[in-house]
Amino acid sequence: MVKHVNTNLNTRLGTAVSKRTTPTADATGGSGAGATFAGEDLVIGYSKDDPVIDGESLVVPPGEVTALVGPNGSGKSTLLKGLADQLALDGGSVVLDGREIHQLGAKELARKLGLLSQENVSPGSISVEELVYHGRYPHRGFFDSVGEEDECAVRDAISLAGVDHLHEREVSSLSGGQKQLVWIAMVLAQDTDVLLLDEPTTFLDMHHQLEVMEIVRTLREDREITVVLVLHDIEQAARYADHVVALKGGEIQARGAPEEVVTEELLAAVFGIDAEVELTDRGPRVTPIRACHHDP
Numbered sequence: 001m002v003k004h005v006n007t008n009l010n011t012r013l014g015t016a017v018s019k020r021t022t023p024t025a026d027a028t029g030g031s032g033a034g035a036t037f038a039g040e041d042l043v044i045g046y047s048k049d050d051p052v053i054d055g056e057s058l059v060v061p062p063g064e065v066t067a068l069v070g071p072n073g074s075g076k077s078t079l080l081k082g083l084a085d086q087l088a089l090d091g092g093s094v095v096l097d098g099r100e101i102h103q104l105g106a107k108e109l110a111r112k113l114g115l116l117s118q119e120n121v122s123p124g125s126i127s128v129e130e131l132v133y134h135g136r137y138p139h140r141g142f143f144d145s146v147g148e149e150d151e152c153a154v155r156d157a158i159s160l161a162g163v164d165h166l167h168e169r170e171v172s173s174l175s176g177g178q179k180q181l182v183w184i185a186m187v188l189a190q191d192t193d194v195l196l197l198d199e200p201t202t203f204l205d206m207h208h209q210l211e212v213m214e215i216v217r218t219l220r221e222d223r224e225i226t227v228v229l230v231l232h233d234i235e236q237a238a239r240y241a242d243h244v245v246a247l248k249g250g251e252i253q254a255r256g257a258p259e260e261v262v263t264e265e266l267l268a269a270v271f272g273i274d275a276e277v278e279l280t281d282r283g284p285r286v287t288p289i290r291a292c293h294h295d296p
């Protein structure tokens with residue numbers, strides 16, 4: 001089963017990755033591999049008096065995968081939105097390849113950083129292909145510059161996300177999981193060096209969850225894309241991420257290699273569960289036993 005998944009995936013990735021070798025690849029904004037990305041002393045929230053994130057810093061290792069984990073309401077999406085300039089910072093700064101992101105124009109930022117948000121709305125009746133074009137051009141006014149390279153990026157993103165068979169369908173007619181794959185195609189079409197993915201496996205069956213995580217792994221290995229993703233499945237986070245950052249109450253409680261962070265102590269303190277953690281060749285295996293005291 002997994003072998004079958006990987007064979008399809010490699011074929012799809014073969015096409016998608018190859019476009020990076022074109023001489024014009026940098027015209028898309030990509031600086032190449034391993035963008036540097038960090039947030040320092042971040043204050044982010046929805047009211048200045050009561051920020052969700054209050055003074056946290058996060059250095060994202062270039063060309064690697066960092067997973068944000070934590071209970072509901074712990075601030076993962078808020079942090080991601082602040083890092084993506086989707087929520088104005090009330091303090092601190094986010095620096096991408098040596099420049100503060102709020103100083104980048106919308107177009108330049110969209111060429112460097114892609115965000116898969118949880119709050120996706122598709123405009124009216126629109127086909128999958130049209131929507132992925134919107135992903136390639138997240139801001140109005142970009143359509144005047146559509147070229148062969150853009151068409152290629154859209155085609156590759158649709159193929160990579162495995163939604164070729166849906167490309168003519170109206171987005172509104174798709175299932176939740178199918179829509180999620182289309183949102184993923186949208187952000188892949190941006191062809192950025194930094195990808196921020198908020199719960200990319202939401203709504204997906206086990207097969208597609210594995211495919212999406214393998215896409216993340218292969219993008220990291222073949223293109224050295226810098227990825228920050230939010231995951232609720234802690235075993236998946238430990239297996240696919242190089243670094244795990246655990247949040248609770250808007251504060252970073254632990255960060256480091258998966259086996260350092262995913263411990264029985266952390267699961268009790270951050271998630272409020274008694275669990276057994278066994279270290280295996282595939283990373284920590286977590287067996288939840290019961291919900292214990294949970295202080296939100």
Ligand SMILES: Nc1ncnc2c1ncn2[C@@H]1O[C@H](COP(=O)(O)OP(=O)(O)OP(=O)(O)O)[C@@H](O)[C@H]1O
Nearest residue numbers: 046047052070071072073074075076077078079230
């Ligand atoms: N649009 C908003 N307006 C006001 N408060 C918000 C808004 N979105 C989130 N919050 C609050 O910010 C806090 C952090 O929410 P956030 O969505 O970042 O958590 P999360 O860790 O991503 O949660 P989940 O796992 O449930 O998606 C919560 O207390 C939430 O109620």
